[in-house]
Amino acid sequence: MKKEDLPQEPGPLSRLTRELxxxxxxxxxxxxxxSNGWDVKKDALDSAWVGxxxxxxxxxxxxxxxxKSPIYYFMELRLMDVGVLSGYTGYFSIFTKRHLKPSVxxxxxxRKLAKYASAFDITVSELKNFKG
Amino acid sequence: MNIDxxxxxxxxxxxxxxxxxxxxxxxxxxxxxxMTEPLAFGMGSGLFxxxxxxxxxNNGPAISFRTMxxxxxxxxxxxxxxxVTRKKxxxxxxxxxxxxxxxxxxxxxxxxxGVFHLTYFPKEYRFHFNAHNLIVYGxxxxxxxxxxxxxxxxxTLTRPELTRVRFAQGPLAPKGHIYxxxxxxxITDEMIRKGIVSGIRRNVRDMLRIPGNFAGVxxxxxxxxxxxxxxxxxxxxKASLYLGQIVRMQEEIGTGGGGFRFLxxxxxxxxxxxxxxxxxxxxxxxxxxxxxxxxASAIKMAGVYKGRLTEQKDFxxxxxxxxxxxxxxxxxxxxxxxxxxxx
Numbered sequence: 258m259k260k261e262d263l264p265q266e267p268g269p270l271s272r273l274t275r276e277l278x279x280x281x282x283x284x285x286x287x288x289x290x291x292s293n294g295w296d297v298k299k300d301a302l303d304s305a306w307v308g309x310x311x312x313x314x315x316x317x318x319x320x321x322x323x324x325k326s327p328i329y330y331f332m333e334l335r336l337m338d339v340g341v342l343s344g345y346t347g348y349f350s351i352f353t354k355r356h357l358k359p360s361v362x363x364x365x366x367x368r369k370l371a372k373y374a375s376a377f378d379i380t381v382s383e384l385k386n387f388k389g
Numbered sequence: 390m391n392i393d394x395x396x397x398x399x400x401x402x403x404x405x406x407x408x409x410x411x412x413x414x415x416x417x418x419x420x421x422x423x424m425t426e427p428l429a430f431g432m433g434s435g436l437f438x439x440x441x442x443x444x445x446x447n448n449g450p451a452i453s454f455r456t457m458x459x460x461x462x463x464x465x466x467x468x469x470x471x472x473v474t475r476k477k478x479x480x481x482x483x484x485x486x487x488x489x490x491x492x493x494x495x496x497x498x499x500x501x502x503g504v505f506h507l508t509y510f511p512k513e514y515r516f517h518f519n520a521h522n523l524i525v526y527g528x529x530x531x532x533x534x535x536x537x538x539x540x541x542x543x544x545t546l547t548r549p550e551l552t553r554v555r556f557a558q559g560p561l562a563p564k565g566h567i568y569x570x571x572x573x574x575x576i577t578d579e580m581i582r583k584g585i586v587s588g589i590r591r592n593v594r595d596m597l598r599i600p601g602n603f604a605g606v607x608x609x610x611x612x613x614x615x616x617x618x619x620x621x622x623x624x625x626x627k628a629s630l631y632l633g634q635i636v637r638m639q640e641e642i643g644t645g646g647g648g649f650r651f652l653x654x655x656x657x658x659x660x661x662x663x664x665x666x667x668x669x670x671x672x673x674x675x676x677x678x679x680x681x682x683x684x685a686s687a688i689k690m691a692g693v694y695k696g697r698l699t700e701q702k703d704f705x706x707x708x709x710x711x712x713x714x715x716x717x718x719x720x721x722x723x724x725x726x727x728x729x730x731x732x
Contacts, residue, residue, distance in 0.1 A: 274540040278651070281677065341517050
């Protein structure tokens with residue numbers, strides 16, 4: 258990539274910093290230059306977020322319909338999957354999967370609910386009372 | 390901030406990639422003034438390609454354009470005979486205590502962190518990615534002084550903020566991972582040349598001779614084959630998201646553009662000067678070309694996730710572009726291999 262071709266198209270990252278890129282200067286040698294961003298990757302990030310938001314909305318609907326427990330919704334809201342979530346709670350994936358069922362969820366102990374709430378950065382009552 | 394504290398001798402260096410940056414800045418702090426990001430990347434055999442089978446990350450394909458996290462620091466230090474200390478912790482209190490001890494000693498240290506809870510990152514970038522690296526180089530009252538190599542400027546984090554990202558969970562969980570060069574002996578140009586040669590030879594091996602069909606240059610063909618099937622198998626919507634994920638792994642902050650290929654080209658240019666070997670400089674051009682081709686493929690992929698390109702033939706064209714890239718990279722590494730460096 259030539260230095261003059263380095264895109265300067267601001268994206269979400271440019272609020273924080275410009276990023277360092279390796280480009281060719283006029284003499285055909287490598288040097289570094291700062292970029293404000295590139296629409297091609299900004300659009301990739303945007304499309305990833307469209308996907309994330311769709312998953313969150315589907316999860317909300319599933320909780321509303323009584324198919325999934327609130328843990329499922331907050332897991333999606335926090336961009337987690339079962340593996341990441343069980344990392345934060347310390348419960349094995351197989352138990353985490355059970356906790357996604359509304360029937361199992363309603364009998365969870367306060368202690369377990371507190372673990373989940375803290376993993377999601379919410380209060381126990383927000384978790385318990387989420388209806389979708 | 391008091392600018393007379395001894396830790397202010399630490400100089401922040403902005404780099405394309407976080408681990409290269411930590412390696413470069415910490416080694417320079419130890420007096421190895423010659424260290425640059427491309428040199429650290431190349432000695433550490435940083436260039437790679439892999440699509441890990443059966444694994445999805447953030448609901449997309451698990452693709453990486455670089456070697457595994459931690460390897461660049463480890464290999465670069467080793468080839469320069471630099472002793473390294475690294476520690477992981479089972480509990481946060483011990484991790485904090487050890488960090489405080491090093492900060493008090495005035496030793497800048499590298500820390501592996503997760504970005505999901507990294508407060509200074511823009512929200513859009515905060516996925517559960519646990520292989521980010523930053524340097525803690527001091528303390529100012531209750532805030533740690535942070536040099537994040539991908540940023541133009543230094544920043545700070547509170548103790549709870551830092552501990553939280555050091556104990557992020559999920560794949561590649563950092564477990565408080567802290568690392569720094571311990572002892573540095575005088576380094577001769579001959580040692581640098583040796584490090585360059587072993588870095589190149591290891592990279593040739595990783596890209597050309599790694600077993601299996603999903604890593605190295607053959608990994609690019611593997612992904613190309615997948616892309617041909619994605620539209621039918623996953624549907625257009627999911628297939629678009631998958632392509633978006635490739636572009637992000639390839640072009641997002643930390644890559645220097647073109648999936649690290651420009652960075653490797655810059656390394657070979659430096660290597661040519663150290664080795665006084667113009668043949669290496671010529672091969673550098675091949676990686677520039679590969680990087681440009683990766684970027685061209687990203688533009689095409691963007692057409693799909695922007696909804697402009699929807700046909701199977703568009704997916705086929707993208708897949709073909711990847712096959713062309715594979716040939717360029719394969720040939721470039723074969724040329725590097727054929728130089729018989731160090732023999």
